[in-house]
Amino acid sequence: MKPVKVGICGLGTVGGGTFNVLKRNAEEIARRAGRGIEVAQIGARSSNPRCDTSDTPVTSVLEVADNPDIDIVIELIGGYTVARELVMKAIDNGKHVVTANKALIAVHGNEIFAKAREKGVIVAFEASVAGGIPIIKAIREGLAGNQINWLAGIINGTGNFILTEMREKGRTFDDVLKEAQALGYAEADPTFDVEGIDAAHKLTILASIAFGVPLQFDKAYTEGITRLTTADVNYAEALGYRIKHLGMARRTEAGIELRVHPTLIPADRLIANVNGVMNAVMVNGDAVGSTLFYGAGAGMEPTASAVVADVVDVVRAMTSDPENRVPHLAFQPDALSDHPVLPISACASAYYLRIQAKDHPGVLAQVASILSERGINIESIMQKEAEEHDGLVPMILLTHQVIEQKIDDAIAAMEGLEGVAGKVMRIRVEQLN
C-alpha cells in the first residue's frame, strides 16, 4: 500500500520529537501499521537543531492544511489562535488531524469535533493529556465496559517536581520554582503550571471522555500550589499523607465534580509515590475498580510517542466507516449527557485545616464546637509546639467528608474567633481507594 503522508506543523520540542521518532522507527511503525508513514511536509518558521530535516520540504504552517498530498495534519504549534485556524482549515479540507494541544481541545474541542464529524474526519489528541501515557485510549477504549466513578491525576509535571522537592528536601516553593525555570521545566511565566490551568485543561478532557459530557473548561475549579508551605508538607507527612497537585473528576448523583487543587493523599497509595516530573492518572470504574497509568507527562519523545500512536490509529481508521470509529469524546455525539458540572461549593471532600491559635486549649474547644454545630466530624487532630517567632500554636485537623460550602462557613467562623490568628489553611483530602 502507498505510504500515508503526514505534515508536521510546528517543529519545537514535540514537533522535533515527532519528526525524529517517525524517522527512526519508520520500519517498526510500518510493520505495525501495514504501510509506511512519510513526513511529506513540515510547516514551521524555523528549523530545529535536533532534527535533520534536509530531505523534507518546509513551508508555512497554514499551507500544510492546503497541500492536497497530505493525508494527516499534525498540529504541534500550541496556543489557541493559529492552531485553531490550522485545525479548522485542515478539517475543512477533509484532512485528519493529530494534535497535542490540550488548551485548544479543552476550550474549542466541542466546535472542532462537530466540524470533524460533519466532514467525516478524525481529530486525535492522545498527546494532549499526560504526554506518553496512553490515558485517552485507556479510558475511551480500554475501560469502555465501565461506568467511570472518578479519576484523579498528577497531570502537571512542573507542579509535581516542585512538590517533590519541597517534601524531599524541605525547600520552599519559590526556591524550587526558580530551579524549575532554570532547568526548563517551568515557563518564565509559570501561571499555567502552578495555578493549575494546564492541569484543568487536561482534566476537562479526561472528564468528558470518562463521563460522556461536553468539554466545559470554564466550569473547572482551579486552585494552585503557590500558597503551600513546607510546614503543611511536613504536617501532612506526619499524618501519613503526601500533598499532590491533583486533577480530580467525580460523578455523583448531583453532578460532576471537576477540580484541580493541592490534595492530601495517604502516603501508601501508589499515586502518592509518583515523584519529580512524572505523571500518573488513576481511573476508578464500577467493574474494574481502581487502575493507575504512569509515565512521562511531557518531553520531546514521550509526547511524540503519543502523537505517533495517534497517527497509526488514524491510518488504521481512515478507511473505516466514520460511524463505527471511536467517538472523539468516547460517547456517541448524540448520546452526550447534560449532567451538570457542580460548582466547587457543592463538591464533597475531606479537609486538612491548619489553624494558628493564640491560646490552644480554649481555641480547640471553640473550633470543635464550630465544626460540630455544622455536622462536620473530626477525623484526627494534631497539635504542634508553638513556633518560636510568633508564639502561635499550629493546630491541624482532618475532617470527614463534607460539602465544601459547610467547611467554608466553618472556616469563616473560625477566622472570626479572637484566639485564631490570620487565615485558616485549608487543603482537600482524598483517600483514592
Next chain:
Amino acid sequence: MKPVKVGICGLGTVGGGTFNVLKRNAEEIARRAGRGIEVAQIGARSSNPRCDTSDTPVTSVLEVADNPDIDIVIELIGGYTVARELVMKAIDNGKHVVTANKALIAVHGNEIFAKAREKGVIVAFEASVAGGIPIIKAIREGLAGNQINWLAGIINGTGNFILTEMREKGRTFDDVLKEAQALGYAEADPTFDVEGIDAAHKLTILASIAFGVPLQFDKAYTEGITRLTTADVNYAEALGYRIKHLGMARRTEAGIELRVHPTLIPADRLIANVNGVMNAVMVNGDAVGSTLFYGAGAGMEPTASAVVADVVDVVRAMTSDPENRVPHLAFQPDALSDHPVLPISACASAYYLRIQAKDHPGVLAQVASILSERGINIESIMQKEAEEHDGLVPMILLTHQVIEQKIDDAIAAMEGLEGVAGKVMRIRVEQLN
C-alpha cells in the same frame, strides 16, 4: 442500528461477571459503541447463582459457535481442550471471538490467529493478561510509535499476595499459601501460580505484541517462588530491595529474553510497591521511556471489564476492512520477526547470592576470587551474624550484570568450596529504571 448479539460460553467467575457487566452497563456501553450489545445465548453446563440469566437461552457450549444469530463468541471456559475446539469452530463459522484464556493464546495462539486471518475475523484477548488493566491495548496501540526495549510485570496475583504477606508479616511461604487457598486466591493445586506457569503464559503474549515475534511459550524460562525464605525477603529489604515474582521480557542484540522468576527490585520503584493481589506491568519504549499500568489482575468484574472492552472494540472493527485492523500480535502477520528467544543461560542479569559460610573471612576471599576470575563484579556485600542453630554465617552478595552462564559456573565453584554449606541461593536483580 441492530444490536450486536454475543454468546457467552462459560458462566463461572469471569463469565458471570461479563454477563452482569453487559446487563448493568448496557445503556452506558451502547452510548459508547453506538449500538446495543445483547447477550443472546449462554453456553454453560450450570447456572451461576450470582447471575440472573432467566431471560437468556442457555445451551451447551459448542452450540453457541453454530448459532447463526450470534456475531461474537465469548470464550470463558478456560483450559486448552474444549476452549480450543470452541474457538476454532467459531472462527470457522465466521464469528469473531473474545477470550480471556491466556493458556489457549500462549500455546495455540499462532494457529488460532492464522485461522482467524484466513476467515477475516477478529480474536480479541485483552482479558488474558492482567485482568482489567488494558495492557494489550496499551502496548499494541498506545505505544505503537516505540521500539519496545523491555517489559516487566507482576502478572500473577496469587504469587504477589504470598510475597506481600511474607514481607509485611514475616510469614512463611507455606503458611501464606494455605491462607491463599482458603481465601480462593490460589487453586488446590497451586502449581500454575507459584511455579510461574500462569505468568509465563501472560509474558509470552506480552512479549509477542511488544517485539513482533510469534508466540513461543515453550521457550519461556520459568522459576517459581517456592524456594524463597523469609530470610531472603528480609535481607533484600535490608539492602533496599523488595522481592517480586516478575515476568521479564527484554530485546537484546542477541535475542529476546523471556523469563519468569523471583526478582529483587529497588524498594523505591513504583512496581516494588504493588502489593497484595494487584497486578502491574512496566513497559519501556525508546521514545516514551518507562511506563507503568496498574490494576486488578483477576476477579469477576475486573476481568469482565477487559472482556467487555474487547467486545466494544470488535463491534467497532467488525465492519472494517480486515487488512486495516490492529493485527492480533500488534505487527502485521507477514512482518513478524524471527529474532530468537534466548536460553536462560544466555540472559543477562545482576544477582543476589546468599552463601552459607562455615568460616566467614576465609570463604569471602575464596568467593571473591571465584567471581573476579570470571570477570563478575561485586556491587555490595552484607554479612550477618551466625544463625544460632547451625553456626553458619549467611553472606549476601549483589553482583553487577552478567550473563547467567557465568554466574552458574561461579555458583558451582562456590558450592565446591569446603567452607560453604549446602546450596547457594541465587535471585536475579533488576533495576527497572
